[in-house]
C-alpha cells in the first residue's frame with residue numbers, strides 16, 4: 283500500500299534562453315505530492331506516518347518556498363546577488379526564519395540565507411521531480427512523485443528496485459536507524 287503527502291511551495295523562476303514568456307521572471311504555486319510504498323507496519327497499521335513523510339519532505343523542500351530558483355549560468359544570478367549584497371540581505375535577514383538545512387547535490391544547491399536555489403538544468407516541473415527525488419531517495423521509499431505548477435504537471439514512478447527493506451518502529455512506523463533504534467521514540471528492535 284502507499285501513504286502520501288502533499289505540500290505547496292511558492293517560488294519564482296524563469297527559463298533562461300527559452301523563447302516564450304517563461305524567459306521572463308515569474309512566479310508559481312507548485313504542488314508536490316510524494317507517495318511512499320511499503321507493507322503495512324504491524325502494530326502501527328500504517329505504511330509510513332504521513333506527518334513524518336510531510337516533515338521529511340518539507341525539511342528539504344522549504345528551501346524552494348518563497349525562493350528564487352535560477353539556473354547556474356543565468357546572468358540574473360550575479361545581478362540579484364549584487365542587489366541582495368547592497369541591501370545587506372545576501373547573508374540573511376532577521377525576518378528570514380523559515381529555512382531548511384542547506385544542501386548541495388549534482389542537480390541543485392540551496393542557499394537558505396538568501397532564499398535562492400541554483401540549479402544545473404532549467405527548473406521545469408520535470409526538473410523539480412528529479413531534484414526532489416535525489417534529495418529524498420535515501421530517506422523514504424518513494425514510489426511516485428507528482429509536481430504541478432499552474433496548469434503544468436509531471437509525474438515519475440519509481441520501481442521496487444529503488445526501494446529499501448528497512449525495519450520500522452513498532453510504535454511510530456518510521457525507519458529505525460543503523461543501530462536498530464527509533465530516532466523519534468527510542469524504541470529498540
Ligand SMILES: [Zn+2]
Nearest residue numbers: 295304308310
Ligand atoms: Zn514558470
Ligand SMILES: [Zn+2]
Nearest residue numbers: 451454464467
Ligand atoms: Zn518510534
